[in-house]
Amino acid sequence: xxKILAIAGSNVxxxxxxxxxxxxxxxxxxxLILLIGAQFGGDFDxxxxxxxxxxxxxxxxxxxxxxxxxxxxLTRFESEDELTSAVERGNVQxxxxxPAGMDDAARSGVVIDVGFITRPDGFGPQLQSVVGxxxxxxxxxxxxxxxxxxxxxxxxxxxxxxxxxxxxSAPGLTxxxxxxGEALFPATLGRFDxxxxxxxxxxxxxxxxxxxAALILSRQLGVSRRMLSTPTSTNVIVGGEGAGRWAVxxxxxxxxxxxxxxxxxxxxxxxxxxxxxxVTFSAVGAGAGVLMGAIFKNDQQASGIGVVLxxxxxxxxxxxxxxxxxxxxxxxxxxxxxxxxxxxGFAELVRRDGTVLDILPELGxxxxxxxxxxxxxxxxxxxxxxxx
Amino acid sequence: xxxxxxxxxxxxxxRIRDRSAFIIGIFAPLAxxxxxxxxxxxxxxxxxxxxxxxxxxxxxxxxxxxxxxLTEIESDGLFTLSRFDSPAEAEAAIExxxxxxxxxxxxxxxxxxxxxxxxxxxxxGDIDAQTSTQIxxxxxxxFGAGVSSTQLAVITAFALIDGPPPEESAAWGQEAAARGAxxxxxxxxxxxxxxxxxxxxxxxxxxxxxFFTVQFGVVGLLExxxxxxxxxxLAAPISRTSIVGGxxxxxxxxxxxxxxxxxxxxxxxxxxxxxxxAGVFLLIVTGVLSAVAIMGLVASVARTxxxxxxxxxxxxxxxxxLGGVFFPVGQGDDFxxxxxxxxxxxxxxxGLGxxxxxxxxxxxxxxxxxxxxxxxxxxxxxxxxxxxRLNR
Numbered sequence: 001x002x003k004i005l006a007i008a009g010s011n012v013x014x015x016x017x018x019x020x021x022x023x024x025x026x027x028x029x030x031x032l033i034l035l036i037g038a039q040f041g042g043d044f045d046x047x048x049x050x051x052x053x054x055x056x057x058x059x060x061x062x063x064x065x066x067x068x069x070x071x072x073x074l075t076r077f078e079s080e081d082e083l084t085s086a087v088e089r090g091n092v093q094x095x096x097x098x099p100a101g102m103d104d105a106a107r108s109g110v111v112i113d114v115g116f117i118t119r120p121d122g123f124g125p126q127l128q129s130v131v132g133x134x135x136x137x138x139x140x141x142x143x144x145x146x147x148x149x150x151x152x153x154x155x156x157x158x159x160x161x162x163x164x165x166x167x168x169s170a171p172g173l174t175x176x177x178x179x180x181g182e183a184l185f186p187a188t189l190g191r192f193d194x195x196x197x198x199x200x201x202x203x204x205x206x207x208x209x210x211x212x213a214a215l216i217l218s219r220q221l222g223v224s225r226r227m228l229s230t231p232t233s234t235n236v237i238v239g240g241e242g243a244g245r246w247a248v249x250x251x252x253x254x255x256x257x258x259x260x261x262x263x264x265x266x267x268x269x270x271x272x273x274x275x276x277x278x279v280t281f282s283a284v285g286a287g288a289g290v291l292m293g294a295i296f297k298n299d300q301q302a303s304g305i306g307v308v309l310x311x312x313x314x315x316x317x318x319x320x321x322x323x324x325x326x327x328x329x330x331x332x333x334x335x336x337x338x339x340x341x342x343x344x345g346f347a348e349l350v351r352r353d354g355t356v357l358d359i360l361p362e363l364g365x366x367x368x369x370x371x372x373x374x375x376x377x378x379x380x381x382x383x384x385x386x387x388x
Numbered sequence: 389x390x391x392x393x394x395x396x397x398x399x400x401x402x403r404i405r406d407r408s409a410f411i412i413g414i415f416a417p418l419a420x421x422x423x424x425x426x427x428x429x430x431x432x433x434x435x436x437x438x439x440x441x442x443x444x445x446x447x448x449x450x451x452x453x454x455x456x457x458l459t460e461i462e463s464d465g466l467f468t469l470s471r472f473d474s475p476a477e478a479e480a481a482i483e484x485x486x487x488x489x490x491x492x493x494x495x496x497x498x499x500x501x502x503x504x505x506x507x508x509x510x511x512x513g514d515i516d517a518q519t520s521t522q523i524x525x526x527x528x529x530x531f532g533a534g535v536s537s538t539q540l541a542v543i544t545a546f547a548l549i550d551g552p553p554p555e556e557s558a559a560w561g562q563e564a565a566a567r568g569a570x571x572x573x574x575x576x577x578x579x580x581x582x583x584x585x586x587x588x589x590x591x592x593x594x595x596x597x598x599f600f601t602v603q604f605g606v607v608g609l610l611e612x613x614x615x616x617x618x619x620x621x622l623a624a625p626i627s628r629t630s631i632v633g634g635x636x637x638x639x640x641x642x643x644x645x646x647x648x649x650x651x652x653x654x655x656x657x658x659x660x661x662x663x664x665x666a667g668v669f670l671l672i673v674t675g676v677l678s679a680v681a682i683m684g685l686v687a688s689v690a691r692t693x694x695x696x697x698x699x700x701x702x703x704x705x706x707x708x709x710l711g712g713v714f715f716p717v718g719q720g721d722d723f724x725x726x727x728x729x730x731x732x733x734x735x736x737x738x739g740l741g742x743x744x745x746x747x748x749x750x751x752x753x754x755x756x757x758x759x760x761x762x763x764x765x766x767x768x769x770x771x772x773x774x775x776x777r778l779n780r
Contacts (some may be wrong), residue, residue: 020698028705033718071522089741090716091725117743129466130523132529140533176527177508276751300408308416312423320714321428330427 007240014214024210025252028201030259032239034194036288037264047092048072048127051083054100057160058112058138058317062098071263087117093126096116105143107156194268197346198319200256201281201339204249205314205366208285209306211245213294216302224385234382241381242374245289259343269349271357277349280366287373294380313337341365358372391626395634396605400641403604413601416594424589426660428667438467438520441478441490448498452507454531458491461527479512488520499593501535563581583741587661590654592713594647595675597738599704601646602679602695603686609774610693617780628778632771636680642677663743667752671739671780674756677763678732682707684770688777693771709730732762 044281050066052059066074074090083095095116098108105112113137115148116128146161152159218224219232227237259265259273268274296302314320317339334340345362348354356363403409418637442458444451462469470487472478478490500507509528513521583591609632612618616747621631651668654660662668683700690696711733719722728734739755 019696020702023702024705028702031706032709035724036715067525069522070528089738129461129530130526131532133526136530137533140536174506175511175525175532178510178512298406299409300406301411304408304411304416308419311420315420315427317425320424357629 002092004239004243004252007227007237008243008247011211011214011241011244012019012251015211015244015248025203025207025248025291026255027258029199030263033195033199033256036199046072046094046127047075048094048131049075049077049083049092050088050098050156051077051080052095052098053080054102056103056147058102058106058142059098061138061141062135065137066096066131069130072127084117090309094131099342106139106146108326112139113306114317117214118328128334147251173284196260196264197257197268198314198342200253200278201317201346202310202319203256204278205339206252206307206310207252207284207289208245208282209250209292209310211248211286211289212292212296212302212304212306213239213299216296216299219293219384220297220299224381228385234379234385237385238374238378238381240377241293242283242286242290242377246282249285253278253282253307269346269353270355273349273354273359274346276356276363276364277342277345277359280363280370281379283370284338284366284373287370287377291373291380294377294384300380317338318343340368341369391630392633393628393635395621395631396637396641397490399605399608399635399638403638403641405669408599409642410602411654412597412604413642414649414653415596417590417646418651418657421590421593421650421660422656422658424593425586428585428589430486438485438523439470439688440467440524441470441472441481441487442493443472443475443478444489444493444562445474446493446497450498450501450507450535451493454491454493458527458532470551475512482514485514487514489524491524504675507535527599534579545618549770561608563613583737583744584661586654586658587740587744588737589660590650590660591662591737591740592708594650594654595710595733596704596713597713598643598647598676599679599683599707600637600701602643602676603700605635605637605678605772606684606687607690607696607700608772609635610687610690612695614693622648622778630776631778632774636771637683640676640679641681644672645678661744664745665738665754667743667747667749670749670752670756671736671743671759674763675732676761677767678759681765681770682732682764683765684774685766688770688773710734713718729758732759735759 015025048066050063063074063076065373066072071107077086077095080097083092083097086092086127087095091324095117097117099115102112104110104328106255114132115129118127142160145156145163147155148154148163165315167377214223225238228234257268257278261268265362292302292306292309296305317337318326318334323331323340323343341362345359345366348358348362352358406705440458442455445665458469470481472481472490475490475492478487478492482490490512492512494508495509497507497509509532511521511528512525513723609618612621618631622628628735650661652662655737657663682703685701686700687696690699708714710728710771711729711731713733717728717734721732735755735758737750739759741753743749755779
């Protein structure tokens with residue numbers, strides 16, 4: 001046991017001594033959580049750009065209506081060209097051009113052309129109906145005022161004032177919206193909550209696999225062989241190497257949990273449950289890391305494959321895109337990765353206020369993964385160490 | 389120049405024999421682009437297909453009018469509409485993911501509207517289909533605005549003339565509502581200057597790993613320094629320019645080879661659409677030059693090959709992430725998107741976007757010029773520093 005700890009300890013020290021590891025283990029994950037939070041911030045509303053040629057009552061009212069619409073994210077643009085180009089590049093999904101002289105046109109009954117551009121793919125037609133309904137709500141008031149003016153021989157502005165006032169209290173056909181079902185992303189979920197657990201899972205595994213390079217180096221330099229020449233069994237070496245990777249993964253995971261909790265108020269749910277997921281998932285990562293270290297001879301190759309494996313499994317396992325939005329087949333494929341099980345566990349804790357009992361299946365699967373990987377790693381390492 | 393080419397070709401043979409350049413330069417980006425495409429492919433390219441339901445418990449004139457409007461929009465292909473007899477049936481359809489939301493017209497709706505009372509049109513949506521639900525709500529509100537307008541015109545007239553509204557005031561309301569057509573949304577469909585999902589991932593991964601691939605060249609200089617072969621090279625009748633040039637040439641060759649293979653492979657295997665070859669080639673050449681320049685600078689300031697590898701990895705990952713190779717960064721004109729353009733990656737992706745949608749190859753020139761600025765600024769600095777390093 002003391003030997004396992006000694007091997008593990010030297011592994012952790014080796015990792016922490018390398019300055020670039022500090023960046024990838026401690027700085028980069030947080031930067032990514034911050035960037036993703038800023039980019040996708042909780043909701044995925046399509047962006048609509050608007051350009052106003054001339055300020056006026058109608059333009060202001062339309063802007064107000066559009067801003068009040070929760071289904072879109074409104075951005076104001078300073079020029080027509082900027083807006084067109086933003087739509088073409090997909091920075092916003094649609095553009096609305098409010099022409100000059102709308103107030104005069106409405107007063108004199110001239111048809112107003114509100115420009116609308118969208119990309120041929122995506123949300124275009126649907127956004128058109130959203131924008132159209134906002135414009136029609138505003139124009140309705142104006143036409144009411146207009147008709148009233150003609151019929152009652154009062155001034156247009158008076159009629160508009162009255163219409164605006166009455167509109168606030170008038171009866172009418174109101175639309176109420178309600179939601180059905182259990183929310184996939186409840187409103188209480190903070191903007192960083194989802195991203196944080198996905199990034200935790202991604203990085204803990206990435207770091208664990210990157211650790212395989214150190215083991216390959218130990219083998220190349222003959223350190224492992226010399227250890228084997230002492231009265232130390234391969235199981236102890238594998239245990240030590242595994243424990244080292246596991247400790248690094250745990251340190252990184254705990255760091256992400258604590259710092260995101262303090263800085264971004266990320267909710268991790270039941271602390272014991274979260275800790276157990278981290279413990280088992282780190283063990284999976286450690287097993288995979290030692291296995292990689294036992295299989296590859298060249299550390300550059302191992303780190304290339306490691307990046308592919310850890311990013312690829314993370315993508316498949318739902319760390320980059322919510323697994324609930326996968327197709328049914330892809331959801332099954334996803335659950336071949338330990339990542340999906342870990343994420344399911346975190347989701348159970350956070351979204352449904354689960355406890356340790358609720359995540360027992362996930363913990364079981366992760367433990368099984370870890371056990372199988374460590375067994376294979378132990379066998380491979382014994383083979384390569386006694387062979388070279 | 390001959391010496392530079394010989395150094396480059398010797399190193400190229402070494403790198404081909406050692407498979408790591410192949411893994412980083414071709415296998416990794418190809419595998420990841422493939423996985424990302426499978427996982428996100430559906431999400432990226434999916435046109436939103438809206439399916440709504442209608443439950444009409446009212447059956448009156450107003451409900452009839454609403455039904456007609458929905459049918460009309462349906463025939464424009466905006467959504468598909470299914471009719472249900474009861475809210476329970478429609479709710480079951482939501483649970484079964486058959487519809488995203490349904491409109492509910494309660495009994496007595498038409499009577500309430502005609503008598504000038506408050507009436508309510510409900511939209512019930514799947515909690516996980518919020519955008520679809522809000523679009524349904526917008527459609528309902530548009531209809532509601534027309535109905536309210538009729539009522540409002542009556543009240544406005546009433547308030548203005550301080551007396552009971554003339555009999556015909558209800559007709560005014562309808563007239564006003566009819567004028568709702570005197571504005572129009574002029575649809576000017578924009579061109580697409582954005583990559584489709586498959587090409588986005590292919591290009592993103594290619595340019596991301598490019599910055600790792602070119603390291604095999606310039607960092608080789610530090611390896612020669614560590615292994616002591618550099619001193620021998622310097623002692624030979626070879627100019628320092630040839631030595632640095634040879635390493636840079638290898639970086640450039642590895643970059644161009646891997647990018648070209650990736651373009652062809654993703655086009656054939658995944659159906660990526662990179663655009664006109666001349667424009668793509670221009671972006672690849674400038675992109676590789678900028679990568680060589682930046683990694684050359686990294687090599688010139690690092691002390692050991694490992695140090696250069698680590699610093700290079702940090703810079704490549706940071707620039708790639710910020711440049712939007714994994715997911716688009718920034719929206720519209722905000723701070724993040726401005727920050728993003730401080731990376732050659734963002735310009736590379738933008739250049740490819742400009743090429744898409746049937747543009748001429750010349751559409752890539754502005755982005756290529758921007759990438760060349762990075763290549764020149766960092767390249768010249770790296771060149772000076774690396775040669776000074778050899779002189780020590």
